[in-house]
Amino acid sequence: MIDTVPTSRQTPTWAKVIDHTRCIGCHACTTACKSENEVPVSVNRTYVKYVDVGVFPHAHRAFQVTRCNQCEDAPCVSACPTASMYRRADGIVDFDKTICIGCKACIAACPYDAIFINPEDHSAEKCNFCAHRIDIGLEPACVVVCPTQAILVGDMNDADSAVAQIIRRDPVTVRRPEKETHPKLFYKGAQQATLDPLAAARPPGNMFMWSEQDRSTQSVVSGHPTMPNNSAAAVLSYDIPHRAPWGWKVSLYTWTKSIAAGAYLVPLVLVAAGVLDPSSPLWRWLAPALGGAFLGLTGILLIADLKHPERFYLIFTRRQTSSWLVKGAFIIAVYSMVLGLHFIGTVLSLDDLSGRLVVLGLPVSILTAVYTAYLFAQAKARDLWQSPLLAPHLLVQAVLAGSAVLMPFSSWMEPDTLNALNWILGASCLTHILLVLCETTLAHPTAHGKLAIKEMTDGKFRMYYWTSVFLMFGGVAAPTLGLAAAPLALLGLLAYEHAYVQAAQSVPLA
Numbered sequence: 001m002i003d004t005v006p007t008s009r010q011t012p013t014w015a016k017v018i019d020h021t022r023c024i025g026c027h028a029c030t031t032a033c034k035s036e037n038e039v040p041v042s043v044n045r046t047y048v049k050y051v052d053v054g055v056f057p058h059a060h061r062a063f064q065v066t067r068c069n070q071c072e073d074a075p076c077v078s079a080c081p082t083a084s085m086y087r088r089a090d091g092i093v094d095f096d097k098t099i100c101i102g103c104k105a106c107i108a109a110c111p112y113d114a115i116f117i118n119p120e121d122h123s124a125e126k127c128n129f130c131a132h133r134i135d136i137g138l139e140p141a142c143v144v145v146c147p148t149q150a151i152l153v154g155d156m157n158d159a160d161s162a163v164a165q166i167i168r169r170d171p172v173t174v175r176r177p178e179k180e181t182h183p184k185l186f187y188k189g190a191q192q193a194t195l196d197p198l199a200a201a202r203p204p205g206n207m208f209m210w211s212e213q214d215r216s217t218q219s220v221v222s223g224h225p226t227m228p229n230n231s232a233a234a235v236l237s238y239d240i241p242h243r244a245p246w247g248w249k250v251s252l253y254t255w256t257k258s259i260a261a262g263a264y265l266v267p268l269v270l271v272a273a274g275v276l277d278p279s280s281p282l283w284r285w286l287a288p289a290l291g292g293a294f295l296g297l298t299g300i301l302l303i304a305d306l307k308h309p310e311r312f313y314l315i316f317t318r319r320q321t322s323s324w325l326v327k328g329a330f331i332i333a334v335y336s337m338v339l340g341l342h343f344i345g346t347v348l349s350l351d352d353l354s355g356r357l358v359v360l361g362l363p364v365s366i367l368t369a370v371y372t373a374y375l376f377a378q379a380k381a382r383d384l385w386q387s388p389l390l391a392p393h394l395l396v397q398a399v400l401a402g403s404a405v406l407m408p409f410s411s412w413m414e415p416d417t418l419n420a421l422n423w424i425l426g427a428s429c430l431t432h433i434l435l436v437l438c439e440t441t442l443a444h445p446t447a448h449g450k451l452a453i454k455e456m457t458d459g460k461f462r463m464y465y466w467t468s469v470f471l472m473f474g475g476v477a478a479p480t481l482g483l484a485a486a487p488l489a490l491l492g493l494l495a496y497e498h499a500y501v502q503a504a505q506s507v508p509l510a
Contacts, residue, residue, distance in 0.1 A: 064194035069183035102307020244505035262402020369398035429475030456503035468496035
């Protein structure tokens with residue numbers, strides 16, 4: 001029983017200590033959590049990871065109780081578009097399933113892989129310290145059943161609590177402190193071989209004890225595939241399966257959005273530069289029509305990827321403004337309005353309206369192209385996406401996609417503009433290749449980033465990556481190849497988007 005908090009005291013800040021000098025790896029916490037919170041089979045709010053350290057006969061098994069870290073600066077809270085994930089006044093990061101749209105942004109953001117989609121109600125959930133028990137003065141279920149008292153929960157603001165005393169007196173650590181989330185889950189006596197998700201090697205043949213690891217491209221196999229970040233011999237022997245939160249729909253969305261932005265941005269710039277006549281059907285009709293069609297397809301993909309697509313409207317009505325999913329939704333809405341007004345102006349022969357939209361259309365189309373860089377950066381778990389060059393790279397991709405998709409129409413609508421589009425496509429493809437080479441050849445600052453690059457160039461996504469490089473050189477030759485370069489560039493960009501989006505999510509986090 002947790003001591004009742006007097007009303008005169010300040011609000012408690014709940015924290016948990018897991019003492020791995022006591023943990024025996026019995027999984028009592030896992031089963032108690034499942035029973036208390038009705039967690040379905042195949043997913044876990046908490047579980048125990050096993051790592052075998054050393055070489056026979058000098059070997060031992062180390063454990064790590066893995067769960068939500070109750071971060072003070074929780075990335076899942078910032079990323080959630082509807083505030084379904086939220087941080088209570090007492091420090092507990094809780095969730096409200098009734099307003100979860102199943103976008104999986106919280107999963108992509110969590111550096112600890114502690115959040116999952118419940119297969120029965122299709123909403124995100126995780127460990128919440130058994131908040132319903134805390135609120136009535138009871139300890140979490142895992143604390144109650146632990147036979148060795150290896151799990152403790154208490155108020156960090158109460159100097160007399162066992163948790164506060166251990167945190168202030170004993171050497172404790174947290175997982176992935178470099179993410180600066182300031183977790184409230186502290187480990188005492190835990191080994192680096194368990195705390196660092198890349199410290200232990202994968203078992204030979206990926207054969208895990210008592211668990212199956214999916215071999216599909218969207219699965220995330222635990223442990224380091226080649227060079228573990230640990231001086232001692234360490235092999236992961238038990239872990240639960242994990243999956244990448246964002247699949248092919250998100251890869252395809254980045255491609256369709258590039259076309260949607262570029263199909264309007266490229267002719268807009270050509271008109272502003274005097275290369276394309278404002279009365280040209282390429283500008284008046286085709287630009288808003290193509291931009292609108294691919295923007296609509298982008299919206300369909302985004303909604304289809306939600307686990308609760310019927311709740312997509314909550315992005316607008318229950319918006320949590322720190323989320324780039326919300327900001328992106330409003331950017332897309334404004335961009336669709338610009339395209340709609342442009343098309344109406346063309347139908348009604350309101351040439352002044354189309355001309356004035358250039359002033360608004362330029363920044364909005366650029367924002368449509370680049371906002372995904374900020375959305376991906378909000379996924380703090382994915383080191384590959386934490387690049388300051390991602391926004392300009394997405395702008396280059398939009399120009400690439402826009403010029404490529406316009407070329408076939410220009411050949412019969414506006415032949416005089418085709419040469420300019422050829423050179424724009426060639427230059428943007430070359431710039432794209434240079435940016436990709438910088439990303440993949442320069443040393444990445446983190447082990448997670450390096451492993452993601454390896455998975456992209458030499459791992460499970462290498463086929464998509466090298467196909468994209470080969471096809472993109474065809475785009476570079478656009479001034480020579482002409483129209484034949486357009487499909488090569490578009491297919492090359494699609495292959496690269498899939499390799500890039502999926503490789504970032506292929507690195508184990510837990």
